[in-house]
Amino acid sequence: MQNPVLPPPVRPFLKWPGGKYRLVDRIRSALGAGRRLIEPFAGSGAVFLNTNYGHFIVADSNLDLIDLYTRLVNAGNELIEASRELFQPETNQSARYYALREEFNGTRHSRRRAALFIYLNRHCYNGLCRYNASGGFNTPFGRYRRPHFPELEMRGFIARAQHARFMQAGFEESMALARHGDVVYCDPPYTPLSRTAHFTDYHTGGFDWKDQERLAQLAQGLASRGIQVVISNHDTVATRALYSTAGARIEGFTVRRLISCDIRRRDRVGELLAVFD
Numbered sequence: 001m002q003n004p005v006l007p008p009p010v011r012p013f014l015k016w017p018g019g020k021y022r023l024v025d026r027i028r029s030a031l032g033a034g035r036r037l038i039e040p041f042a043g044s045g046a047v048f049l050n051t052n053y054g055h056f057i058v059a060d061s062n063l064d065l066i067d068l069y070t071r072l073v074n075a076g077n078e079l080i081e082a083s084r085e086l087f088q089p090e091t092n093q094s095a096r097y098y099a100l101r102e103e104f105n106g107t108r109h110s111r112r113r114a115a116l117f118i119y120l121n122r123h124c125y126n127g128l129c130r131y132n133a134s135g136g137f138n139t140p141f142g143r144y145r146r147p148h149f150p151e152l153e154m155r156g157f158i159a160r161a162q163h164a165r166f167m168q169a170g171f172e173e174s175m176a177l178a179r180h181g182d183v184v185y186c187d188p189p190y191t192p193l194s195r196t197a198h199f200t201d202y203h204t205g206g207f208d209w210k211d212q213e214r215l216a217q218l219a220q221g222l223a224s225r226g227i228q229v230v231i232s233n234h235d236t237v238a239t240r241a242l243y244s245t246a247g248a249r250i251e252g253f254t255v256r257r258l259i260s261c262d263i264r265r266r267d268r269v270g271e272l273l274a275v276f277d
């Protein structure tokens with residue numbers, strides 16, 4: 001735990017499935033002291049926004065996400081004004097949503113793309129960031145009564161990002177930057193809960209079991225050089241076996257999670273933190 005007196009949690013400005021905003025206290029208490037935090041699977045940045053390291057590497061394989069962060073930090077006011085225009089009653093309609101989604105998929109203009117990405121994130125179904133085989137954003141309209149324009153959260157992000165380096169990269173590339181004195185927090189796409197423990201060749205969101213194994217190996221390698229790595233995942237027989245074989249300490253807990261499309265159905269599911277140190 002690097003700082004016992006922390007301000008109230010900073011909310012990410014993006015909705016992000018698997019976002020760790022509600023788990024930051026638990027994650028913070030598993031993370032050790034260090035000079036710099038590396039987040040190879042940064043997503044909405046909930047952990048980076050809520051930890052007090054001197055420097056950060058905020059990395060993710062999603063290019064739209066990292067381009068948005070870079071633009072926000074370099075030209076925040078301009079981007080906030082460009083996206084504000086997209087949060088109007090007229091733009092919260094199905095036909096406009098699909099027209100703006102098409103514009104996003106067709107434009108190379110980076111400020112417009114960044115503004116549209118914020119719009120899509122807050123107006124699409126559940127904040128899901130999903131692409132078709134040709135790379136087009138294809139999440140359907142979300143039908144929210146009045147999507148929140150996250151100006152304060154964007155300003156909070158800019159304030160926290162002064163000591164952050166943003167990079168679009170696969171986890172191998174960002175983890176390769178780790179040096180003595182760094183701490184690494186990994187939040188990969190989770191393994192499905194519904195598979196049996198022995199079924200390890202499935203594919204999920206482009207991140208398959210081989211990737212989970214490679215990540216555990218990299219974590220083990222960094223820990224052997226004195227660099228702490230903490231990994232989040234579902235708590236399953238397979239993930240426990242994977243991380244404990246690689247030498248990690250496991251902290252299991254349960255969280256209430258929406259597990260079906262029915263928003264009244266929130267069940268408790270098991271998650272874990274695997275601590276390699």
Ligand SMILES: C[S@@+](CC[C@H](N)C(=O)[O-])C[C@H]1O[C@@H](n2cnc3c(N)ncnc32)[C@H](O)[C@@H]1O
Nearest residue numbers: 016018019020041042043044046061170171187
């Ligand atoms: C569970 S989410 C992370 C959520 C994040 N901790 C938060 O609080 O918002 C997983 C992230 O991993 C990214 N990702 C998927 N495959 C990746 C890969 N091979 N390398 C790096 N990032 C990847 C996704 O784009 C996604 O943002």
